Ligand SMILES: C=C(C[SeH])C(=O)N1CCC[C@H]1C(=O)O
Protein backbone atom coordinates (compact mmCIF):
# COMPACT_ATOMS: atom_id res chain seq x y z
CA UNK A 1 0.00 0.00 0.00
CA UNK A 2 2.88 2.32 0.87
CA UNK A 3 4.58 1.68 -2.52
CA UNK A 4 1.37 2.66 -4.33
CA UNK A 5 1.03 5.80 -2.23
CA UNK A 6 4.67 6.74 -2.95
CA UNK A 7 4.19 6.16 -6.68
CA UNK A 8 0.96 8.16 -6.68
CA UNK A 9 2.67 10.98 -4.79
CA UNK A 10 5.47 11.11 -7.38
CA UNK A 11 2.89 11.31 -10.18
CA UNK A 12 0.95 14.12 -8.45
CA UNK A 13 4.19 16.10 -8.01
CA UNK A 14 4.92 15.72 -11.74
CA UNK A 15 1.41 16.92 -12.69
CA UNK A 16 1.69 19.94 -10.39
CA UNK A 17 5.11 20.77 -11.81
CA UNK A 18 3.83 20.52 -15.40
CA UNK A 19 0.94 22.88 -14.54
CA UNK A 20 3.51 25.36 -13.29
CA UNK A 21 5.95 24.88 -16.19
CA UNK A 22 3.24 25.34 -18.84
CA UNK A 23 1.84 28.43 -17.15
CA UNK A 24 -1.61 26.84 -16.79
CA UNK A 25 -2.10 28.77 -13.54
CA UNK A 26 -2.39 31.90 -15.67
CA UNK A 27 -5.45 30.65 -17.57
CA UNK A 28 -8.15 33.09 -16.45
CA UNK A 29 -10.82 32.84 -19.13
CA UNK A 30 -12.28 29.45 -18.24
CA UNK A 31 -13.68 28.98 -14.73
CA UNK A 32 -14.04 25.19 -15.06
CA UNK A 33 -10.44 24.76 -16.30
CA UNK A 34 -9.24 27.09 -13.56
CA UNK A 35 -11.05 25.01 -10.92
CA UNK A 36 -9.48 21.78 -12.16
CA UNK A 37 -6.02 23.38 -12.24
CA UNK A 38 -6.43 24.60 -8.64
CA UNK A 39 -7.44 21.11 -7.53
CA UNK A 40 -4.59 19.33 -9.34
CA UNK A 41 -2.14 22.06 -8.39
CA UNK A 42 -2.70 21.51 -4.65
CA UNK A 43 -0.25 18.91 -3.30
CA UNK A 44 -0.51 18.99 0.52
CA UNK A 45 1.83 16.28 1.92
CA UNK A 46 2.61 15.07 -1.61
CA UNK A 47 4.88 18.12 -1.90
CA UNK A 48 7.43 16.42 0.38
CA UNK A 49 10.51 14.88 -1.21
CA UNK A 50 10.14 11.12 -1.64
CA UNK A 51 12.22 10.25 1.45
CA UNK A 52 10.20 12.52 3.76
CA UNK A 53 6.92 11.43 2.17
CA UNK A 54 7.82 7.79 2.81
CA UNK A 55 8.73 8.52 6.43
CA UNK A 56 5.43 10.34 6.93
CA UNK A 57 3.30 7.61 5.32
CA UNK A 58 5.09 5.00 7.44
CA UNK A 59 4.44 7.00 10.62
CA UNK A 60 0.71 7.26 9.80
CA UNK A 61 0.60 3.57 8.86
CA UNK A 62 2.30 2.62 12.15
CA UNK A 63 -0.21 4.67 14.16
CA UNK A 64 -3.13 3.01 12.37
CA UNK A 65 -1.58 -0.41 12.80
CA UNK A 66 -1.11 0.15 16.54
CA UNK A 67 -4.78 1.20 16.73
CA UNK A 68 -5.93 -1.84 14.75
CA UNK A 69 -3.86 -4.31 16.78
CA UNK A 70 -4.36 -2.89 20.29
CA UNK A 71 -5.64 -5.62 22.63
CA UNK A 72 -6.49 -5.49 26.34
CA UNK A 73 -7.06 -8.05 29.09
CA UNK A 74 -10.55 -8.94 30.27
CA UNK A 75 -11.78 -7.16 33.42
CA UNK A 76 -13.16 -10.42 34.76
CA UNK A 77 -10.22 -12.62 33.72
CA UNK A 78 -6.88 -10.78 33.52
CA UNK A 79 -5.28 -13.87 31.91
CA UNK A 80 -7.51 -13.42 28.84
CA UNK A 81 -5.72 -10.68 26.93
CA UNK A 82 -7.11 -10.79 23.40
CA UNK A 83 -9.96 -8.27 23.67
CA UNK A 84 -10.02 -5.97 20.61
CA UNK A 85 -11.76 -2.62 20.26
CA UNK A 86 -14.34 -4.09 17.87
CA UNK A 87 -16.44 -5.69 19.13
CA UNK A 88 -15.28 -6.73 22.63
CA UNK A 89 -14.20 -3.43 24.25
CA UNK A 90 -16.92 -1.40 22.52
CA UNK A 91 -19.60 -3.81 23.77
CA UNK A 92 -18.44 -3.48 27.40
CA UNK A 93 -18.24 0.34 27.16
CA UNK A 94 -21.73 0.49 25.62
CA UNK A 95 -23.44 -1.93 28.02
CA UNK A 96 -21.59 -2.13 31.35
CA UNK A 97 -23.12 -0.06 34.18
CA UNK A 98 -20.26 -0.85 36.59
CA UNK A 99 -18.11 2.31 36.98
CA UNK A 100 -15.06 0.25 38.02
CA UNK A 101 -15.27 -1.98 34.95
CA UNK A 102 -15.88 1.04 32.70
CA UNK A 103 -12.88 2.92 34.14
CA UNK A 104 -10.75 -0.23 33.71
CA UNK A 105 -11.55 -0.64 30.01
CA UNK A 106 -11.23 3.11 29.42
CA UNK A 107 -7.72 3.18 30.91
CA UNK A 108 -6.62 -0.05 29.21
CA UNK A 109 -7.71 1.25 25.81
CA UNK A 110 -6.07 4.68 26.19
CA UNK A 111 -2.84 3.13 27.54
CA UNK A 112 -2.63 0.60 24.67
CA UNK A 113 -3.90 2.75 21.80
CA UNK A 114 -2.47 6.10 22.84
CA UNK A 115 1.08 6.19 24.22
CA UNK A 116 2.65 3.62 21.83
CA UNK A 117 1.78 5.94 18.94
CA UNK A 118 3.42 9.06 20.41
CA UNK A 119 6.77 8.87 18.61
CA UNK A 120 5.04 8.37 15.25
CA UNK A 121 2.75 11.27 16.07
CA UNK A 122 5.81 13.48 16.63
CA UNK A 123 7.16 12.45 13.20
CA UNK A 124 3.73 13.20 11.71
CA UNK A 125 3.66 16.70 13.26
CA UNK A 126 7.20 17.48 12.07
CA UNK A 127 6.64 16.35 8.49
CA UNK A 128 3.18 17.82 7.99
CA UNK A 129 4.65 21.09 9.28
CA UNK A 130 7.43 20.76 6.68
CA UNK A 131 4.92 20.04 3.90
CA UNK A 132 2.80 23.05 4.87
CA UNK A 133 5.83 25.33 4.57
CA UNK A 134 6.73 23.94 1.12
CA UNK A 135 3.15 24.70 0.01
CA UNK A 136 3.28 28.24 1.37
CA UNK A 137 0.84 27.64 4.24
CA UNK A 138 1.57 29.09 7.68
CA UNK A 139 0.77 25.65 9.16
CA UNK A 140 -0.80 22.31 8.28
CA UNK A 141 -3.97 23.66 9.93
CA UNK A 142 -4.18 26.27 7.16
CA UNK A 143 -3.80 23.51 4.56
CA UNK A 144 -6.86 21.81 6.12
CA UNK A 145 -8.81 25.09 6.28
CA UNK A 146 -8.08 25.69 2.59
CA UNK A 147 -10.19 22.63 1.71
CA UNK A 148 -13.34 24.51 2.80
CA UNK A 149 -13.04 27.23 0.17
CA UNK A 150 -14.20 29.70 2.83
CA UNK A 151 -11.92 32.52 4.05
CA UNK A 152 -14.08 32.79 7.21
CA UNK A 153 -14.23 29.06 7.88
CA UNK A 154 -12.74 29.08 11.36
CA UNK A 155 -14.89 31.99 12.56
CA UNK A 156 -17.99 30.38 11.00
CA UNK A 157 -17.30 27.18 12.93
CA UNK A 158 -16.73 29.18 16.14
CA UNK A 159 -20.03 30.98 15.54
CA UNK A 160 -21.99 27.74 15.17
CA UNK A 161 -20.28 26.19 18.20
CA UNK A 162 -21.27 29.22 20.31
CA UNK A 163 -24.77 29.15 18.85
CA UNK A 164 -25.43 25.56 20.01
CA UNK A 165 -23.42 25.84 23.26
CA UNK A 166 -26.35 26.99 25.49
CA UNK A 167 -28.38 23.97 24.30
CA UNK A 168 -25.38 21.69 24.86
CA UNK A 169 -24.89 23.06 28.39
CA UNK A 170 -28.51 22.31 29.24
CA UNK A 171 -28.19 18.77 27.88
CA UNK A 172 -24.90 18.35 29.78
CA UNK A 173 -26.47 19.58 33.05
CA UNK A 174 -29.44 17.23 32.71
CA UNK A 175 -27.27 14.20 31.84
CA UNK A 176 -24.92 15.00 34.74
CA UNK A 177 -27.92 15.15 37.08
CA UNK A 178 -29.32 11.81 35.89
CA UNK A 179 -25.89 10.17 36.15
CA UNK A 180 -25.54 11.57 39.67
CA UNK A 181 -28.81 9.82 40.51
CA UNK A 182 -27.45 6.57 39.03
CA UNK A 183 -23.84 6.60 40.23
CA UNK A 184 -23.85 9.02 43.15
CA UNK A 185 -22.80 12.64 43.51
CA UNK A 186 -19.32 11.56 44.60
CA UNK A 187 -18.72 10.31 41.04
CA UNK A 188 -20.20 13.46 39.48
CA UNK A 189 -19.68 16.59 41.60
CA UNK A 190 -22.00 19.56 41.09
CA UNK A 191 -20.67 21.93 38.40
CA UNK A 192 -18.11 19.30 37.50
CA UNK A 193 -17.00 17.65 34.26
CA UNK A 194 -18.63 14.33 33.45
CA UNK A 195 -16.08 11.47 33.73
CA UNK A 196 -16.24 10.14 30.18
CA UNK A 197 -16.28 6.42 30.99
CA UNK A 198 -19.87 6.85 32.26
CA UNK A 199 -21.14 8.11 28.87
CA UNK A 200 -21.25 4.85 26.88
CA UNK A 201 -18.55 5.79 24.39
CA UNK A 202 -14.74 5.56 24.66
CA UNK A 203 -14.32 9.10 23.32
CA UNK A 204 -17.60 10.52 24.75
CA UNK A 205 -18.40 11.68 21.22
CA UNK A 206 -22.00 10.46 21.40
CA UNK A 207 -23.89 9.52 24.58
CA UNK A 208 -26.88 7.64 23.14
CA UNK A 209 -25.61 4.29 24.47
CA UNK A 210 -26.60 5.36 28.01
CA UNK A 211 -30.04 6.58 26.91
CA UNK A 212 -31.66 3.70 28.81
CA UNK A 213 -30.47 5.09 32.18
CA UNK A 214 -31.02 8.82 31.56
CA UNK A 215 -34.10 9.06 29.36
CA UNK A 216 -36.73 11.71 30.08
CA UNK A 217 -39.74 9.36 30.31
CA UNK A 218 -38.59 5.90 31.49
CA UNK A 219 -42.18 4.60 31.37
CA UNK A 220 -42.60 5.65 27.74
CA UNK A 221 -41.24 3.08 25.30
CA UNK A 222 -38.27 4.26 23.27
CA UNK A 223 -36.87 2.90 20.04
CA UNK A 224 -33.94 0.50 20.10
CA UNK A 225 -34.33 -1.98 17.24
CA UNK A 226 -31.20 -4.04 17.93
CA UNK A 227 -33.06 -6.92 19.60
CA UNK A 228 -35.70 -6.92 16.86
CA UNK A 229 -32.99 -6.98 14.16
CA UNK A 230 -31.39 -10.01 15.80
CA UNK A 231 -34.80 -11.67 16.28
CA UNK A 232 -35.61 -11.18 12.58
CA UNK A 233 -32.30 -12.74 11.59
CA UNK A 234 -30.73 -9.62 10.09
CA UNK A 235 -27.36 -10.21 8.45
CA UNK A 236 -24.66 -7.77 7.37
CA UNK A 237 -25.79 -8.19 3.76
CA UNK A 238 -29.43 -7.49 4.66
CA UNK A 239 -28.42 -4.24 6.36
CA UNK A 240 -26.65 -3.02 3.21
CA UNK A 241 -29.39 -4.34 0.90
CA UNK A 242 -31.86 -2.17 2.86
CA UNK A 243 -29.65 0.87 2.39
CA UNK A 244 -29.37 0.12 -1.32
CA UNK A 245 -33.15 -0.23 -1.49
CA UNK A 246 -33.61 3.16 0.18
CA UNK A 247 -31.51 4.97 -2.44
CA UNK A 248 -33.23 3.07 -5.26
CA UNK A 249 -36.63 4.09 -3.81
CA UNK A 250 -35.52 7.69 -4.45
CA UNK A 251 -34.69 6.71 -8.04
CA UNK A 252 -30.99 7.18 -7.20
CA UNK A 253 -28.12 4.83 -8.15
CA UNK A 254 -28.28 1.09 -7.42
CA UNK A 255 -25.16 -0.49 -5.93
CA UNK A 256 -23.10 -2.16 -8.69
CA UNK A 257 -22.72 -5.95 -8.49
CA UNK A 258 -18.98 -5.56 -7.83
CA UNK A 259 -19.81 -3.73 -4.58
CA UNK A 260 -21.12 -6.99 -3.15
CA UNK A 261 -18.12 -9.08 -4.21
CA UNK A 262 -15.35 -6.56 -3.42
CA UNK A 263 -16.58 -4.99 -0.14
CA UNK A 264 -15.69 -6.27 3.36
CA UNK A 265 -18.93 -6.05 5.33
CA UNK A 266 -17.97 -8.04 8.42
CA UNK A 267 -14.89 -8.63 10.56
CA UNK A 268 -12.75 -11.42 9.02
CA UNK A 269 -12.80 -14.62 11.12
CA UNK A 270 -9.09 -15.24 10.43
CA UNK A 271 -7.21 -13.97 13.54
CA UNK A 272 -4.15 -13.37 11.38
CA UNK A 273 -6.07 -10.92 9.19
CA UNK A 274 -6.22 -7.90 11.47
CA UNK A 275 -7.91 -5.11 9.56
CA UNK A 276 -8.67 -1.55 10.68
CA UNK A 277 -12.28 -2.07 11.69
CA UNK A 278 -13.15 1.62 11.62
CA UNK A 279 -15.83 1.87 8.91
CA UNK A 280 -14.72 3.37 5.58
CA UNK A 281 -15.95 3.87 2.02
CA UNK A 282 -13.64 3.64 -1.00
CA UNK A 283 -13.79 5.14 -4.51
CA UNK A 284 -11.43 3.42 -6.98
CA UNK A 285 -11.97 6.14 -9.58
CA UNK A 286 -13.05 3.66 -12.22
CA UNK A 287 -16.57 3.10 -13.50
CA UNK A 288 -18.76 1.64 -10.71
CA UNK A 289 -15.82 0.41 -8.59
CA UNK A 290 -16.95 1.48 -5.11
CA UNK A 291 -16.52 -0.47 -1.85
CA UNK A 292 -17.10 -0.39 1.90
CA UNK A 293 -15.01 -1.90 4.69
CA UNK A 294 -17.01 -2.24 7.91
CA UNK A 295 -16.84 -4.79 10.74
CA UNK A 296 -20.63 -4.67 10.81
CA UNK A 297 -22.43 -5.89 13.91
CA UNK A 298 -26.19 -6.57 13.94
CA UNK A 299 -27.11 -3.48 15.93
CA UNK A 300 -29.16 -0.30 15.49
CA UNK A 301 -25.96 1.76 15.63
CA UNK A 302 -24.34 -0.21 12.79
CA UNK A 303 -27.54 0.06 10.75
CA UNK A 304 -27.02 3.84 10.79
CA UNK A 305 -23.25 3.62 10.25
CA UNK A 306 -23.96 1.45 7.18
CA UNK A 307 -26.20 4.23 5.81
CA UNK A 308 -23.47 6.76 6.57
CA UNK A 309 -21.01 4.75 4.47
CA UNK A 310 -23.56 4.16 1.70
CA UNK A 311 -23.95 7.93 1.54
CA UNK A 312 -20.30 8.18 0.49
CA UNK A 313 -20.85 5.41 -2.08
CA UNK A 314 -23.90 7.18 -3.55
CA UNK A 315 -21.92 10.42 -3.85
CA UNK A 316 -19.10 8.55 -5.68
CA UNK A 317 -21.65 7.05 -8.10
CA UNK A 318 -23.45 10.36 -8.68
CA UNK A 319 -20.31 12.29 -9.70
CA UNK A 320 -18.34 9.47 -11.37
CA UNK A 321 -18.89 10.90 -14.89
CA UNK A 322 -17.27 14.21 -13.90
CA UNK A 323 -13.63 14.91 -14.86
CA UNK A 324 -11.32 13.26 -12.27
CA UNK A 325 -10.57 16.62 -10.59
CA UNK A 326 -14.30 17.08 -9.88
CA UNK A 327 -14.88 13.55 -8.46
CA UNK A 328 -15.17 14.88 -4.92
CA UNK A 329 -17.28 17.14 -2.73
CA UNK A 330 -16.87 20.95 -2.94
CA UNK A 331 -17.05 21.03 0.86
CA UNK A 332 -15.72 18.09 2.96
CA UNK A 333 -18.79 18.38 5.20
CA UNK A 334 -21.07 17.49 2.30
CA UNK A 335 -19.54 14.03 1.88
CA UNK A 336 -20.03 13.21 5.55
CA UNK A 337 -23.61 14.50 5.55
CA UNK A 338 -25.15 12.46 2.70
CA UNK A 339 -25.55 9.14 4.51
CA UNK A 340 -26.46 10.77 7.82
CA UNK A 341 -29.25 12.65 6.04
CA UNK A 342 -30.74 9.40 4.76
CA UNK A 343 -30.28 7.88 8.24
CA UNK A 344 -32.48 10.67 9.65
CA UNK A 345 -35.32 9.21 7.56
CA UNK A 346 -34.35 5.59 8.27
CA UNK A 347 -34.31 6.20 12.06
CA UNK A 348 -37.71 7.91 12.01
CA UNK A 349 -40.44 5.92 13.80
CA UNK A 350 -42.50 6.12 10.62
CA UNK A 351 -39.79 4.36 8.61
CA UNK A 352 -38.92 1.82 11.30
CA UNK A 353 -42.59 0.83 11.38
CA UNK A 354 -42.60 0.67 7.54
CA UNK A 355 -39.72 -1.86 7.59
CA UNK A 356 -41.29 -3.86 10.40
CA UNK A 357 -38.80 -3.10 13.16
CA UNK A 358 -41.34 -1.37 15.43
CA UNK A 359 -45.12 -1.57 15.73
CA UNK A 360 -46.09 2.06 16.39
CA UNK A 361 -44.64 4.66 14.05
CA UNK A 362 -46.48 7.62 15.52
CA UNK A 363 -45.08 9.95 18.20
CA UNK A 364 -47.05 11.35 21.13
CA UNK A 365 -45.75 14.20 23.30
CA UNK A 366 -43.65 12.00 25.60
CA UNK A 367 -42.30 9.63 22.95
CA UNK A 368 -41.40 12.68 20.81
CA UNK A 369 -39.29 14.04 23.71
CA UNK A 370 -37.69 10.62 24.27
CA UNK A 371 -36.77 10.28 20.58
CA UNK A 372 -35.47 13.84 20.28
CA UNK A 373 -33.45 13.35 23.46
CA UNK A 374 -31.86 10.15 22.12
CA UNK A 375 -31.03 11.88 18.84
CA UNK A 376 -29.61 14.91 20.67
CA UNK A 377 -27.32 12.52 22.59
CA UNK A 378 -25.85 11.67 19.19
CA UNK A 379 -26.04 14.86 17.17
CA UNK A 380 -25.82 17.77 19.64
CA UNK A 381 -23.32 16.05 21.94
CA UNK A 382 -21.13 15.37 18.91
CA UNK A 383 -20.64 19.06 18.06
CA UNK A 384 -18.35 20.09 20.98
CA UNK A 385 -16.47 16.80 20.60
CA UNK A 386 -15.75 17.35 16.91
CA UNK A 387 -15.00 21.01 17.58
CA UNK A 388 -12.39 20.01 20.21
CA UNK A 389 -10.80 17.41 17.90
CA UNK A 390 -9.62 19.97 15.38
CA UNK A 391 -9.26 23.00 17.63
CA UNK A 392 -6.70 20.82 19.40
CA UNK A 393 -4.94 19.68 16.24
CA UNK A 394 -4.92 23.21 14.81
CA UNK A 395 -3.22 24.35 18.03
CA UNK A 396 -0.64 21.54 17.82
CA UNK A 397 0.00 22.16 14.10
CA UNK A 398 0.46 25.88 14.89
CA UNK A 399 2.75 25.08 17.85
CA UNK A 400 0.33 26.91 20.17
CA UNK A 401 0.17 23.73 22.28
CA UNK A 402 3.77 22.74 22.88
CA UNK A 403 4.97 19.13 22.83
CA UNK A 404 5.44 19.05 26.63
CA UNK A 405 1.74 19.92 26.93
CA UNK A 406 0.34 17.72 24.15
CA UNK A 407 -1.50 15.42 26.56
CA UNK A 408 -2.87 17.81 29.18
CA UNK A 409 -3.54 20.32 26.42
CA UNK A 410 -5.83 17.66 24.89
CA UNK A 411 -7.75 17.18 28.17
CA UNK A 412 -7.96 20.93 28.76
CA UNK A 413 -9.52 21.33 25.30
CA UNK A 414 -11.97 18.45 25.84
CA UNK A 415 -13.02 19.86 29.22
CA UNK A 416 -13.22 23.50 28.16
CA UNK A 417 -15.41 22.87 25.12
CA UNK A 418 -17.35 19.78 26.22
CA UNK A 419 -17.29 19.44 30.01
CA UNK A 420 -15.91 15.90 29.98
CA UNK A 421 -12.79 14.55 31.67
CA UNK A 422 -10.68 11.38 31.75
CA UNK A 423 -11.99 8.35 33.66
CA UNK A 424 -8.81 8.32 35.74
CA UNK A 425 -6.10 10.95 36.41
CA UNK A 426 -3.74 11.42 33.46
CA UNK A 427 -0.35 13.14 33.11
CA UNK A 428 2.01 14.48 30.46
CA UNK A 429 3.65 11.03 30.57
CA UNK A 430 0.50 9.58 28.95
CA UNK A 431 -0.46 10.30 25.37
CA UNK A 432 -4.22 10.05 24.79
CA UNK A 433 -5.11 11.81 21.48
CA UNK A 434 -3.99 8.82 19.38
CA UNK A 435 -6.57 6.65 21.14
CA UNK A 436 -8.94 8.18 18.57
CA UNK A 437 -8.70 6.64 15.07
CA UNK A 438 -8.85 9.87 13.04
CA UNK A 439 -5.78 11.28 14.79
CA UNK A 440 -3.78 8.13 13.91
CA UNK A 441 -5.07 8.18 10.33
CA UNK A 442 -4.54 11.90 9.55
CA UNK A 443 -8.28 12.34 8.93
CA UNK A 444 -9.41 15.94 9.29
CA UNK A 445 -12.43 16.18 11.61
CA UNK A 446 -14.23 19.51 11.11
CA UNK A 447 -15.86 17.72 8.15
CA UNK A 448 -17.99 15.83 10.70
CA UNK A 449 -18.80 19.01 12.63
CA UNK A 450 -19.97 20.60 9.35
CA UNK A 451 -21.87 17.42 8.38
CA UNK A 452 -23.80 17.45 11.66
CA UNK A 453 -25.04 20.93 10.73
CA UNK A 454 -25.55 20.42 6.98
CA UNK A 455 -27.54 17.18 7.41
CA UNK A 456 -30.45 19.08 8.98
CA UNK A 457 -30.40 21.61 6.15
CA UNK A 458 -30.42 18.72 3.65
CA UNK A 459 -33.11 16.77 5.56
CA UNK A 460 -35.39 19.80 5.70
CA UNK A 461 -34.97 20.47 1.95
CA UNK A 462 -35.67 16.83 1.06
CA UNK A 463 -38.69 16.58 3.38
CA UNK A 464 -40.19 19.67 1.78
CA UNK A 465 -39.56 18.16 -1.68
CA UNK A 466 -41.18 14.91 -0.46
CA UNK A 467 -44.23 16.83 0.77
CA UNK A 468 -43.51 15.67 4.34
CA UNK A 469 -42.74 19.04 5.92
CA UNK A 470 -44.46 22.41 5.70
CA UNK A 471 -42.42 25.15 7.38
CA UNK A 472 -45.49 27.42 7.60
CA UNK A 473 -47.51 24.80 9.51
CA UNK A 474 -46.70 24.75 13.28
CA UNK A 475 -48.06 21.21 13.60
CA UNK A 476 -45.70 19.91 10.89
CA UNK A 477 -42.65 18.22 12.51
CA UNK A 478 -39.39 17.28 10.82
CA UNK A 479 -38.54 14.55 13.34
CA UNK A 480 -40.86 11.94 11.89
CA UNK A 481 -40.26 12.73 8.22
CA UNK A 482 -39.35 9.75 6.02
CA UNK A 483 -38.43 10.56 2.39
CA UNK A 484 -38.43 6.86 1.36
CA UNK A 485 -39.96 6.45 -2.12
CA UNK A 486 -39.96 10.15 -3.02
CA UNK A 487 -38.63 10.64 -6.53
CA UNK A 488 -39.00 14.42 -6.10
CA UNK A 489 -36.57 14.28 -3.16
CA UNK A 490 -34.31 11.93 -5.10
CA UNK A 491 -34.14 14.25 -8.12
CA UNK A 492 -33.13 17.19 -5.92
CA UNK A 493 -30.49 15.08 -4.15
CA UNK A 494 -29.11 13.78 -7.47
CA UNK A 495 -28.86 17.30 -8.86
CA UNK A 496 -26.94 18.37 -5.74
CA UNK A 497 -24.57 15.38 -5.68
CA UNK A 498 -23.87 14.87 -9.38
CA UNK A 499 -22.00 18.18 -9.85
CA UNK A 500 -19.25 16.90 -7.55
CA UNK A 501 -16.70 19.64 -6.89
CA UNK A 502 -17.25 21.34 -10.27
CA UNK A 503 -19.05 24.23 -8.58
CA UNK A 504 -18.57 26.35 -5.47
CA UNK A 505 -20.21 24.70 -2.42
CA UNK A 506 -22.36 27.75 -1.60
CA UNK A 507 -23.82 27.79 -5.11
CA UNK A 508 -24.88 24.12 -4.98
CA UNK A 509 -26.07 24.41 -1.37
CA UNK A 510 -28.30 27.37 -2.21
CA UNK A 511 -29.83 25.58 -5.22
CA UNK A 512 -30.54 22.52 -3.05
CA UNK A 513 -31.68 24.10 0.21
CA UNK A 514 -32.14 27.83 -0.38
CA UNK A 515 -29.40 28.49 2.21
CA UNK A 516 -26.23 30.35 1.20
CA UNK A 517 -24.27 29.25 4.28
CA UNK A 518 -23.73 26.41 6.74
CA UNK A 519 -26.41 27.32 9.30
CA UNK A 520 -27.54 25.77 12.61
CA UNK A 521 -31.07 27.13 12.09
CA UNK A 522 -32.50 23.88 10.69
CA UNK A 523 -30.80 21.83 13.42
CA UNK A 524 -32.08 24.06 16.24
CA UNK A 525 -35.61 24.14 14.77
CA UNK A 526 -35.58 20.33 14.58
CA UNK A 527 -34.81 20.06 18.31
CA UNK A 528 -37.02 22.97 19.45
CA UNK A 529 -39.60 20.77 21.27
CA UNK A 530 -36.77 19.14 23.27
CA UNK A 531 -35.09 22.48 24.00
CA UNK A 532 -38.34 23.80 25.49
CA UNK A 533 -38.80 20.67 27.62
CA UNK A 534 -35.18 20.78 28.81
CA UNK A 535 -35.40 24.39 29.95
CA UNK A 536 -38.52 23.57 31.96
CA UNK A 537 -36.81 20.50 33.51
CA UNK A 538 -33.70 22.44 34.49
CA UNK A 539 -35.88 25.05 36.16
CA UNK A 540 -38.01 22.39 37.92
CA UNK A 541 -34.91 20.51 39.14
CA UNK A 542 -33.06 23.73 39.90
CA UNK A 543 -30.00 22.49 38.04
CA UNK A 544 -26.95 24.65 37.43
CA UNK A 545 -25.27 24.45 34.03
CA UNK A 546 -21.60 24.66 33.12
CA UNK A 547 -18.36 23.25 34.52
CA UNK A 548 -14.85 24.28 35.57
CA UNK A 549 -11.83 23.16 33.54
CA UNK A 550 -10.74 19.70 34.63
CA UNK A 551 -7.79 19.17 36.97
CA UNK A 552 -7.53 15.48 35.98
CA UNK A 553 -4.31 15.95 34.00
CA UNK A 554 -1.03 17.25 35.46
C1 LIG B 1 -18.33 6.49 10.10
C2 LIG B 1 -17.22 7.11 9.92
C3 LIG B 1 -16.40 6.83 8.70
SE1 LIG B 1 -16.26 8.32 7.52
C4 LIG B 1 -16.65 8.06 10.92
O1 LIG B 1 -15.44 8.05 11.08
N1 LIG B 1 -17.43 8.89 11.63
C5 LIG B 1 -18.87 9.10 11.48
C6 LIG B 1 -19.26 10.00 12.64
C7 LIG B 1 -18.02 10.66 13.12
C8 LIG B 1 -16.85 9.75 12.68
C9 LIG B 1 -16.36 8.89 13.87
O2 LIG B 1 -16.69 7.70 13.93
O3 LIG B 1 -15.63 9.47 14.73
Ligand SMILES: [Zn+2]
Pocket residue numbers: 308309312335336
Ligand atom coordinates in the same frame (compact mmCIF):
# COMPACT_ATOMS: atom_id res chain seq x y z
ZN1 LIG C 1 -17.97 9.27 6.59
